[in-house]
Amino acid sequence: MSAKVLTVTSGKGGVGKTTVTANLATALAMSGKKVVALDADIGLRNLDVVMGLENRIVYDLVDVVEGRCRLRQAMIKDKRQPELYLIPAAQTRDKTAVSPTDMVLIADQLREEMDYVVIDSPAGIERGFRNAVAPADAVIVVTNPEVSAVRDADRIVGLLEAEEKTAPKLIINRIKGDMVARGDMLSVDDVLDILAIDLIGVIPEDDRILVASNQGLPLVMHGLNGSSAGQAFRNVAMRLEGQTVPFVDLTAKQGFMSRLRTLVSSN
């Protein structure tokens, strides 16, 4: 077995890296893959609470790096998904506790027994980012349809090019179809025009994301129906598996008036 190592990063904080990591890792595990989610945000760990595994942490990433435990001991097994694991970040240390070389060594060990290693990168472009990206076979850049988030994503894309990583894939998170239709939000095409990288996911704004993180149960686990963001995450997982899944037109679900408005404005 040789796992694919995916790093989820964004530059800007708060755009949804941890939510994407949790849901993507869970969706891949639900499709029968062996997956480990690795929190690289040392000092500000949160993947544990989003995945609802915070009460089961004994050892963390830094314990592994500093030899206080074996890698296997730091892997928390998700009871709801038999093939899903979490390696939490340390909470009371900083990014310098781990080096890019450490991350490559850990990822190489995980590759042997997993199908996917999904790494949640911290925000920023410094050491934590470089740690998270060092072992990546593929990088997923998350952005929101906002000027500040897209600008930071562009910076990340530039840095990844400089590191000669394979071309990153883009997830546009928190799109509101009605606002795009009104012309009050950057559209998927606008963002793609600017960043000029391949799209792998468009996640609609969805209140259930907050409900899911309140409960510590990633949205993709909430059953198959009724969640557009949940389905969008499952679609990303399928695309990662090489399947062709069409992108849903989020501006399509509108009432008569907003459709009329779109029609008029496109002339």
Place this chain on the structure above:
Amino acid sequence: MSWIERLFGQKETSGNVAKQRLQMVLIHDRSDLPPGLVEQIKDDIIDVIARHTAIDTDKVVVHLEQDVQENRLIAEIPLLSTRSGRRAPNGQRATTYH
């Protein structure tokens, strides 16, 4: 905004404003030339050219442009007519330095 405003082009949508602002800011980010530095370059260009010929300093424009291959610094430097000190008819443009 209402569709009537949109129909008559009275107001630009905030989505378009966002896109244009992003494009401008990224041109500067990607070339590592902040807008203030471009202004300094403009002043320096004016000094150099003005040593050799009369130019319309108020109308000098220096900006960055971007296409697929490269970023370009574009300077438009209107020359003043040397004969009378008036501007030439039909707004004769100076050479554009690429």
